[in-house]
Amino acid sequence: MSESRSRRFDLIAFDWDGTLYDSTACIVRSIQEAVRDVGGAIPSDEAAAWVIGMALPDALAKAAPDVRPDQYPELVNRYRYHYLQHQDDLSLFSGVLPMLNDLRERGYLLTVATGKSRRGLDHVLAAVELRGMFDDSRTADETAGKPHPLMLEELMAQWSIEPARTLMIGDTTHDLEMARAAGCASVGVSYGAHDTRGFAVLKPLHVAGSVADLHHWLLKHA
Numbered sequence: 498m499s500e501s502r503s504r505r506f507d508l509i510a511f512d513w514d515g516t517l518y519d520s521t522a523c524i525v526r527s528i529q530e531a532v533r534d535v536g537g538a539i540p541s542d543e544a545a546a547w548v549i550g551m552a553l554p555d556a557l558a559k560a561a562p563d564v565r566p567d568q569y570p571e572l573v574n575r576y577r578y579h580y581l582q583h584q585d586d587l588s589l590f591s592g593v594l595p596m597l598n599d600l601r602e603r604g605y606l607l608t609v610a611t612g613k614s615r616r617g618l619d620h621v622l623a624a625v626e627l628r629g630m631f632d633d634s635r636t637a638d639e640t641a642g643k644p645h646p647l648m649l650e651e652l653m654a655q656w657s658i659e660p661a662r663t664l665m666i667g668d669t670t671h672d673l674e675m676a677r678a679a680g681c682a683s684v685g686v687s688y689g690a691h692d693t694r695g696f697a698v699l700k701p702l703h704v705a706g707s708v709a710d711l712h713h714w715l716l717k718h719a
Contacts, residue, residue, distance in 0.1 A: 506682070506719050508658040509600065510649060512667030513611035513618065514549055515689025520587045521668075523580065524549050524690075528560050531575035537564040549690040550612045550671040552642025584620070590688070592708035597630055599716060606656055609634035610648040610665065610675070632656070644674035649681055664702075664719060666711070673699035686711060 515521045528545040532538070540560045548556035557572050558564070564572055600607055608631055611618055615636045622631065633655055635648035653663055660680035665672060668689020676683035677699055685701040686708075687693045693704050702718070705711035 504603075504605070504719065505662075506605070506664040507662040508606040508608060508653065508656055508664070509715070509719065510608045510610045510652055510663065510665045510681075512550060512665075512669070512672045512689075513609055513613055513621070515668035516666060516672075516686055517589055517593050517609075518587060518621065519590050520584075521546060521549060521690045523583050523587060527576050527579035527583075528557065530579045531557065531572055532561040532564065534575040535561075535564055535568050535572050537561040537568075537572075543692075546690040547669075550643050550667065550669040552612055552637035553614065555642050556612070584617075590708045592712060594626055596708060596712040596715070599712065601630065603716075605719070606632045606658070608632055608652050610643075610652065610672075611635075612637045612643055612671075614638045643669075643671035644678060646675050646679035649675060649679035653679070653681075670695045670699060673701055684711070684714065 511517050514524060525542055525545040529539050532540060545560050548560045554569060554573055557576060558569060561572065597607060609618065613636055615638055618634060618636050633652055635651055640651055641647040649663065649665060653660060663681040665676035665681050665683045667673065668686045669691040673683045673685055673696060683699065683701045685693060685696045685704040687704055687706050696704055703714050705714060
């Protein structure tokens with residue numbers, strides 16, 4: 498009990514892609530190839546990376562503003578086709594598993610709040626090393642896409658955790674905006690999809706330059 502009360506947070510919500518999972522480059526390429534397939538203007542790496550973390554249909558629409566709405570279903574299908582060609586080649590960032598194990602041993606509730614689909618998240622969470630690692634998760638297709646706070650609100654309600662005791666960790670401004678909208682604190686990471694110059698206005702407690710940096714900060718300050 499004393500250790501629990503000395504913690505600043507009880508529930509930690511992680512974004513997935515670009516925060517725990519080294520998938521940013523694959524997602525960017527898949528977006529670009531999907532837009533190419535439907536005849537749109539191929540977005541730059543930066544433009545494709547900016548939409549990572551949003552719900553997939555919204556993300557693709559923003560990445561390809563010249564694509565007609567009636568083409569969106571095919572755009573989504575082509576994105577999924579390209580991503581699925583490489584998803585089994587992707588992996589967690591080095592150091593993620595030791596960090597998660599340390600946090601579990603210290604009694605934190607570990608959750609995932611991601612723009613991925615439920616099907617996509619369940620696929621990666623089925624990996625042997627991740628079974629039972631997370632206490633709960635929410636995806637954009639079953640709640641609302643970032644930066645809407647519904648994912649965090651549902652996670653907090655499920656575990657009866659107050660916003661002041663909840664920490665959101667992510668690599669995009671969408672993650673940090675979601676945390677702010679939910680009344681939660683946030684930590685950003687600089688090794689994912691977004692340029693961290695947009696983080697300051699959202700006031701994260703820390704911006705980690707690596708998984709090792711994030712791990713150290715969490716053990717010391719969370």
